[in-house]
Amino acid sequence: MRTDLAGTTGTTTTATTTTGTTTTAIAAVRNLGILAHVDAGKTTVTERILYLTGATHKRGEVHDGTTVTDFDPQERDRGITIFAAAVSCAWDGHRINLIDTPGHVDFADEVERSLRVLDGAVAVFDAVAGVEPQSESVWRQADRHGVPRIAFVNKLDRAGADLDTAVASIRDRLHPAPLVVQLPIGREDGFTGVVDLLRMRALTWADRPGPDAYREGPVPEELRAEAEHRRHLLDEAVAGLHPGALEEYCDNAALSTGTLAAALRDLTRTGEAVVVLCGSAYRNRGIEPLLAAAVAYLPSPLDVPAVRGLLDGAEQWRPADPAGPFAALVFKVNATATGRLTYLRVYSGTIRKGDTVLDAGAGRTERVARILRVQADRHAETESAAAGDIVAVVGVKAARAGATLCAPGAPLVLEPTVAADPVVTVAVEARRSTDGERLATALARLAEEDPSLVVRTDPETGQRVLSGLGELHLEVAVEKIRRTHGLEVTVGRPQVAYRETIAGTVSGLVHRHVKQDGGAGQFAQLVLDVAPLDADDARAAEGFVFRSTVTGGRVPKEYVQAVEAGCRDALTEGPLGGHPVTGVLVTLTDGATHPKDSSDLAFRTAGRQALRQALRACNPLLLEPVADVTVQVPEDAVGGVLGDLAARRGRVQGSQDRAGAAAVTATVRATVPLAELFGYATGLRSRTQGRGTFTVRPAGYAPAPR
Numbered sequence: 001m002r003t004d005l006a007g008t009t010g011t012t013t014t015a016t017t018t019t020g021t022t023t024t025a026i027a028a029v030r031n032l033g034i035l036a037h038v039d040a041g042k043t044t045v046t047e048r049i050l051y052l053t054g055a056t057h058k059r060g061e062v063h064d065g066t067t068v069t070d071f072d073p074q075e076r077d078r079g080i081t082i083f084a085a086a087v088s089c090a091w092d093g094h095r096i097n098l099i100d101t102p103g104h105v106d107f108a109d110e111v112e113r114s115l116r117v118l119d120g121a122v123a124v125f126d127a128v129a130g131v132e133p134q135s136e137s138v139w140r141q142a143d144r145h146g147v148p149r150i151a152f153v154n155k156l157d158r159a160g161a162d163l164d165t166a167v168a169s170i171r172d173r174l175h176p177a178p179l180v181v182q183l184p185i186g187r188e189d190g191f192t193g194v195v196d197l198l199r200m201r202a203l204t205w206a207d208r209p210g211p212d213a214y215r216e217g218p219v220p221e222e223l224r225a226e227a228e229h230r231r232h233l234l235d236e237a238v239a240g241l242h243p244g245a246l247e248e249y250c251d252n253a254a255l256s257t258g259t260l261a262a263a264l265r266d267l268t269r270t271g272e273a274v275v276v277l278c279g280s281a282y283r284n285r286g287i288e289p290l291l292a293a294a295v296a297y298l299p300s301p302l303d304v305p306a307v308r309g310l311l312d313g314a315e316q317w318r319p320a321d322p323a324g325p326f327a328a329l330v331f332k333v334n335a336t337a338t339g340r341l342t343y344l345r346v347y348s349g350t351i352r353k354g355d356t357v358l359d360a361g362a363g364r365t366e367r368v369a370r371i372l373r374v375q376a377d378r379h380a381e382t383e384s385a386a387a388g389d390i391v392a393v394v395g396v397k398a399a400r401a402g403a404t405l406c407a408p409g410a411p412l413v414l415e416p417t418v419a420a421d422p423v424v425t426v427a428v429e430a431r432r433s434t435d436g437e438r439l440a441t442a443l444a445r446l447a448e449e450d451p452s453l454v455v456r457t458d459p460e461t462g463q464r465v466l467s468g469l470g471e472l473h474l475e476v477a478v479e480k481i482r483r484t485h486g487l488e489v490t491v492g493r494p495q496v497a498y499r500e501t502i503a504g505t506v507s508g509l510v511h512r513h514v515k516q517d518g519g520a521g522q523f524a525q526l527v528l529d530v531a532p533l534d535a536d537d538a539r540a541a542e543g544f545v546f547r548s549t550v551t552g553g554r555v556p557k558e559y560v561q562a563v564e565a566g567c568r569d570a571l572t573e574g575p576l577g578g579h580p581v582t583g584v585l586v587t588l589t590d591g592a593t594h595p596k597d598s599s600d601l602a603f604r605t606a607g608r609q610a611l612r613q614a615l616r617a618c619n620p621l622l623l624e625p626v627a628d629v630t631v632q633v634p635e636d637a638v639g640g641v642l643g644d645l646a647a648r649r650g651r652v653q654g655s656q657d658r659a660g661a662a663a664v665t666a667t668v669r670a671t672v673p674l675a676e677l678f679g680y681a682t683g684l685r686s687r688t689q690g691r692g693t694f695t696v697r698p699a700g701y702a703p704a705p706r
Helices: 042-052 073-078 105-115 133-145 163-174 221-241 243-252 257-270 287-297 433-449 471-485 557-570 600-617 635-647 680-687
Strands: 016-019 022-025 029-035 085-091 094-100 120-126 149-154 178-180 182-185 193-196 201-205 214-217 274-278 307-311 314-318 327-336 339-348 350-352 356-359 364-367 370-375 378-382 384-386 390-394 404-406 424-430 454-457 464-468 489-492 499-502 506-515 522-532 544-548 584-592 620-633 651-657 666-673 693-703
Touching: 029 042, 029 105, 029 133, 029 287, 042 085, 042 094, 042 120, 042 149, 042 287, 073 471, 085 370, 085 390, 094 287, 105 133, 105 327, 105 471, 120 133, 120 163, 120 287, 133 163, 149 163, 149 287, 163 178, 163 274, 178 221, 182 221, 182 274, 221 243, 221 257, 243 257, 257 274, 257 287, 274 287, 327 433, 339 350, 339 384, 424 433, 424 471, 433 454, 433 464, 433 471, 464 471, 471 489, 499 522, 506 600, 522 600, 544 557, 557 584, 557 600, 584 600, 620 635, 620 680, 635 651, 635 666, 635 680, 666 693, 680 693
Parallel strands: 029 094, 029 120, 120 149, 149 274, 178 274, 544 584
Antiparallel strands: 016 022, 085 094, 182 193, 193 201, 201 214, 307 314, 327 339, 327 404, 339 390, 350 384, 356 364, 356 404, 370 378, 370 390, 424 464, 424 489, 454 464, 499 620, 506 522, 522 584, 620 666, 620 693, 651 666
8 A cells, every 4th residue: 555645655765683593674664653532543543554454364343352452351341442552563664663542541550550651642533523532541651651643533434533623622621723634425324435625535445344445536526626626725724834835835826746645744843733534444435544644644653852861860861772772661561371471662773682781770680581462452573672662571580560671781760751640549457367468469469560550558458459440440450360360359349547636634543453353463543634635746646645743752754654555556556446545645753663562564554444434535536537639620520529529528628720722620628537438539520521530649637527
């Protein structure tokens, strides 16, 4: 298939790399991601690309569970992409490395790590729905990473599909300058092809698959006037954005095909505009020009800035030079039945089978046993990989996602990927007590593969707690434990670690401890003052302060220490529900001893019993953990979010508009009881159509309702 489907006249080649026995120009490499909302057609687009380029010999279908990139059993069962999958194919002398990313908000961290290593992306939109919530989210993620994009409006064969409406939603919600380079031929079920506005020709596809399904021809007469009008609008829009095109447009009132194609390439790579194509991936229509546009307009590794890293605190830049020192970023780790796969984007230099590399962040060396070209769950071994490549390696045992692997003689630390903070938590326990160690190992492996999963043991409750980005995220993780490790686990709501404190005071409480059981007796007499600890006291952070004002040696110093130890014993279980007690000031004012029966044990027991008696008399209060919650939502959802926070007993601290922000326009800050935040992530996404996000930071304790 010719590259001029996108309006270009050829390709350029510069530096070359040798991979196995194939010499490939770095300029002919494209590292691309497929981005979209759930069900917009990302995986189907990827499947059609693989089939069209000859990488596969049969078209996979999502509904049949036969796709290449959705190879995990859970992906096939659920019919959605969960894990980012890398594939590779060849088109018109170019090698295209594709990463099919998830479209569900719970797996946004997979998208984030993929975008970190990509040079360009294809954003897929539903021709009926236009820009959907997660489309907006992934678009913002690509903005943060500076990844150039082209847009593909998919499903033009659906009832209600309209290219102009979809493009309007791109302009209004994403705020790029959309440059539409195609005009659909036919509507909805009658959609058969597109008019290429650059070369003013018709590209049509027959219903039957095969090499003769795609045809080029003249623009249909009934569409000629509309096509010419749209070409004029395209020339005008490009001239307004590109200085070089403006000069030609002023001279000729039109742009030549070569000038227009060059301007589209420049505008795409700078992010000033986005080229928009259309089609129906399911019906195999529009994939050839999409591939040609990706090759023509999206950058190669040579077209993006040199990667930035740190060496001894100083910035260093490594260009995509295969002869330079080796530097690569780990963006994904996958533990398979045959070993640990570490996915790399090579930014500089060349890595060969058997090389020793340095994990720059950890300061340890690793040996690369094998290098693999990845085709989702299938792999082809290769002898080396060079700058611009995306490969997997075997033998690297400890490097995590975000780690830099580099030449030991030229250390460099690249900017790592940063995992999103978890927002949903569940308690996970093995059903059989003997499986505790196996569960710990399985959870550790999950956290290694997915940095957005956090595993910890709550020191208060003793529960093993798993935190993630959403309920589906955690469901998938727990199901993976069951399927991969054969473990039966119980998932429940985490316990909230309550505290108790006091609101009243007791002065001069006398407690006498006497015990006689036939042997050595026990005697201790105490006089205590108990009061709430002043929050302004510098020692308040400890939660308990003990002091002694005893004079005249009525209670020896060693017994004073025993009394304090007994008081601390009493604080472990409060009178309301057995929760730890905090915020207490205890003063030992007087006491008495016995020459034979007094001992450390007697005074410790007396201290414990005396404080327990005092706590019951000091108006005890139950404290619950609270968190500072920062919610970012569209302006039209602020009212619903405020009402929901109030229903969760939240105290709103304030809200602030963010003028000029396209996706998020308001920030609400509130203090909310932790017990009320279970399930909040799902509720917020429902109220904001998936566009709301929030962060949680522990903020101490507050009195609970009686």
